[in-house]
Every structure is written in structure tokens, then in C-alpha cells.
Amino acid sequence: MLDLADDLRRWLAEEREFAVATVVSVGGSAPRGPGAALAVDRDGTVIGSVSGGCVEGAVYDLCVEALADGRARTERFGYSDEDAFAVGLTCGGTIEVLVTPVGAGSPVRPVLESALTHLSGGGPGALAWVTDGPADLLGRALLVRPDGTYEGGLGGAAELDRAAAAARGLLDAGRTGTVTVGPGADAYCAGRPALFVQSSVPPPRMIVFGAIDFAAALVRVGKFLGHHVTVCDARPVFATRARFPEADEVVVDWPHRYLRTTRTDARTVLCVLTHDAKFDVPLLEVALGLPVAYVGAMGSRRTHTDRLRRLREAGVGERALSRLRSPIGLDLGARTPEETALSIAAEIVAARHGGTGAPLTTTSAPIHREGRTAPAAA
Incomplete structure (x- = not known):
């Protein structure tokens, strides 16, 4: 109502x-x-x-x-x-x-x-x-x-x-x-x-790490889905309000440091688009220890394999690693930033409601289902 x-x-x-x-x-x-x-x-x-x-x-x-x-x-x-x-x-x-x-x-x-x-x-x-x-x-x-x-x-x-x-x-x-x-x-x-x-609470947060062109498209999709969207990047030349006018916040800080101090909860989604080990690894160490709804990271399969190796060397356990969605997004054949943002948003929605991401014509499960709770932190 x-x-x-x-x-x-x-x-x-x-x-x-x-x-x-x-x-x-x-x-x-x-x-x-x-x-x-x-x-x-x-x-x-x-x-x-x-x-x-x-x-x-x-x-x-x-x-x-x-x-x-x-x-x-x-x-x-x-x-x-x-x-x-x-x-x-x-x-x-x-x-x-x-x-x-x-x-x-x-x-x-x-x-x-x-x-x-x-x-x-x-x-x-x-x-x-x-x-x-x-x-x-x-x-x-x-x-x-x-x-x-x-x-x-x-x-x-x-x-x-x-x-x-x-x-x-x-x-x-x-x-x-x-x-x-x-x-x-x-x-x-x-x-x-x-x-x-009927509860009314602040909108769920989406924190996008990495002030790249794909992030700008993801900000727009995140706002469309009703999120409070923050963009965070350590590079002030890229993390500017002019580049992300639709974001609720643009933060210049090292991603892992910002994530340690900002508010998150079981509805928060974290999208790591930096695909640079010096940013990704310390950030994901923090992210995978939080009871948030979604943690996704951009990168090729080779980048993902190298990222997992680095995270294991940093002491991140297998249970925590199983929560990482990487390469980020669903397989839509996306090419453009907008298509990639759509594939990421689709995966976030599927994770929230327990969807498979498969075409409905190939499934027999109920179309509408109860959402899943966020996984516990390792």
C-alpha cells in the first residue's frame, strides 16, 4: 500500500x-x-x-x-x-x-x-x-x-x-x-x-568499486532497481560527480578501506569492477567476510583464476570464496557497458529471489518464489 x-x-x-x-x-x-x-x-x-x-x-x-x-x-x-x-x-x-x-x-x-x-x-x-x-x-x-x-x-x-x-x-x-x-x-x-x-526501510545499497565506463551503466541500472548507489575508486581523476551524475555518492578512497568503515547489511550488493589485483584482493578479503547479499567481481576467466590464487594465499577460506560471483553477471552474450550492466543486474535479482537465470521456457519451477536470505559470512 x-x-x-x-x-x-x-x-x-x-x-x-x-x-x-x-x-x-x-x-x-x-x-x-x-x-x-x-x-x-x-x-x-x-x-x-x-x-x-x-x-x-x-x-x-x-x-x-x-x-x-x-x-x-x-x-x-x-x-x-x-x-x-x-x-x-x-x-x-x-x-x-x-x-x-x-x-x-x-x-x-x-x-x-x-x-x-x-x-x-x-x-x-x-x-x-x-x-x-x-x-x-x-x-x-x-x-x-x-x-x-x-x-x-x-x-x-x-x-x-x-x-x-x-x-x-x-x-x-x-x-x-x-x-x-x-x-x-x-x-x-x-x-x-x-x-x-509492511516494512518501510531505506533502499538497499549497491556499492560499485571501480570508476570505469561499465560502472556508469551499472549505476543507472542500480538506480532503476531501487538501490542507493555509491561509486568508490582510489583515483580522484576518475571518481568524479561529472562522470557519475546519477550516483547517490561518489567516494574517493581505497576500496578496502572504505568498505571497512561504511554501513552494509544483508541487502547490500557489492560489485567489484576494478579487475586490478592491487585493488581487488584486499577489497575482496573484506567483502567476503561480510554478511551481504551479493559479491561479484569483473574480469576474464584467467583473471578470476589468478584472483582466487591470490585470495587463497591471503588466507581466504573456501567457504568464503564460494560466495564470490566471478566473472560477474549472467551469460547474456553482453558486449556493451549497458548490456554488461544488465547481465550483472539480472544476476543480482536472481540471487535475491533464488532464480536460476535459465530461460523460463526451459524450466518448470514456479515463476514467483520466496527470496533467499543472504549467506552468512565465513
Whole structure:
């Protein structure tokens, strides 16, 4: 729903009443993931999408009904053999949608307004919706901040504290998903509420080492994929803002020294384009010891073999070396800097979501799958 933040904030400022439908779970292959949203106001104006078109009509009707009776509801949509194009997902998956009315006196309204202002302004936090449990709590919302403070109503103080703690757990991991709120493993069966938690965290970092022409193309692709992109090179004549105007940062420093001191996390991707041993080896010694999402290095197969030898001599273990993606990128037959950047970006996406990089026409695995967690540092 956060992708509709600007439009929904405008609707709130204009005192419009509306209902918002949010995808809270997905099974199998589905066009859009958890957090995708569609909203309908009293005049029938529609923004957003929950399925890319498959079930939009049915969700629109649910929003109209929610506005009329003021009640939140959930609905599951799946493939329909008899009438797939009416209300079914023709891709064969299932989605569950939470529809919440946001009327003039709705208790959700002030929470939503505060959440959209905070999160769309770049502040980290999580917006949690009650998707199951007591009927009077269905559709209630909670804004949780990283420091544990929260806004919203959800039962008594104990329930609020547990809900905030559950949402903060997903927020700390930068994840979006569903959690059950309760004191024990049987909480769901005991009627405790389930929360859909949509986390909003700073964009993942891409650090490109080596201020070469291939780096300029990779910066553009990295920004397109939503990364905060940094270019680092020890040579001030090459690492300039004029050469990399689209980068968020251009840093002049020895790559290994910069990497030791800068912030990284499990979503960070490191692209080593220097293909020069005096830069590569000390940099990769540091990089392969960090729990980041991706470490790739450019160079020929001969360069790669020599690089592995040097890293082994420097004491880097086999487990750490197995994380190195070199030569960097997927085999697309790339020639130009732009094509090479595309092959690198494709490998990063495949690594994030557990893809193989093979043509879909040659595979039978589900097209949409859960992403893999970053490998642990050696």
C-alpha cells in the first residue's frame, strides 16, 4: 500500500472517504506481491492495483461494499476453472486481500495519515494491519517505529505491546509478512489477532568499486532497481560527480578501506569492477567476510583464476570464496557497458529471489518464489 502513499495522503487532506484493499498473502504464482494495494473513494475513483487486472473488478466491488457498511473484510481469490477471467487468477496462484474502509470517523484514519506522512517522508517504520482474529479488530492499523514506539488502537495495553513487538521484529529484518500476536504457540487458535506487517526501510545499497565506463551503466541500472548507489575508486581523476551524475555518492578512497568503515547489511550488493589485483584482493578479503547479499567481481576467466590464487594465499577460506560471483553477471552474450550492466543486474535479482537465470521456457519451477536470505559470512 505504501506505493499509493502520495495519492492516499492527498485523499486524506481532501477529506475524502475511501476503502483500501491490500494484498496480505500470496500463494503460488501471482501477478503482484504482499503489500500491493487498490483504493476506491466515494465517487468511484480508483487508484492502484492488486493483481494486474485479474480480480480488480471483484476487489472494486468489495471496496464499495466496505464503504457502504463500514466493515473491514478479507477475501481470497484463486484460479477458477469455470470462470477464470471473472474473479479468478488466470496465472494459477491465490491472493488474500484485506479491505478496510477509511471513513470520516474511522479509528484507522489518523493512524493511516500519520503512517503515510512518516513513511513516505523516508522515515523507517512498519504499518501493521489486523487480518484475522476478533471481528472488532479486523482492519485496525498500527504504526510501529524502530525505537518501539507506536500509534494505533488494538485491544488493551498488553495486546498493543505484543503487536508492536511482533511488527518490530519484521521491521528490524526489513521484511514484509504476516505474524500472529499472542503469548504462545497456540495464540492463533486462541483467537489472537494476526497482523500483516509492511516494512518501510531505506533502499538497499549497491556499492560499485571501480570508476570505469561499465560502472556508469551499472549505476543507472542500480538506480532503476531501487538501490542507493555509491561509486568508490582510489583515483580522484576518475571518481568524479561529472562522470557519475546519477550516483547517490561518489567516494574517493581505497576500496578496502572504505568498505571497512561504511554501513552494509544483508541487502547490500557489492560489485567489484576494478579487475586490478592491487585493488581487488584486499577489497575482496573484506567483502567476503561480510554478511551481504551479493559479491561479484569483473574480469576474464584467467583473471578470476589468478584472483582466487591470490585470495587463497591471503588466507581466504573456501567457504568464503564460494560466495564470490566471478566473472560477474549472467551469460547474456553482453558486449556493451549497458548490456554488461544488465547481465550483472539480472544476476543480482536472481540471487535475491533464488532464480536460476535459465530461460523460463526451459524450466518448470514456479515463476514467483520466496527470496533467499543472504549467506552468512565465513
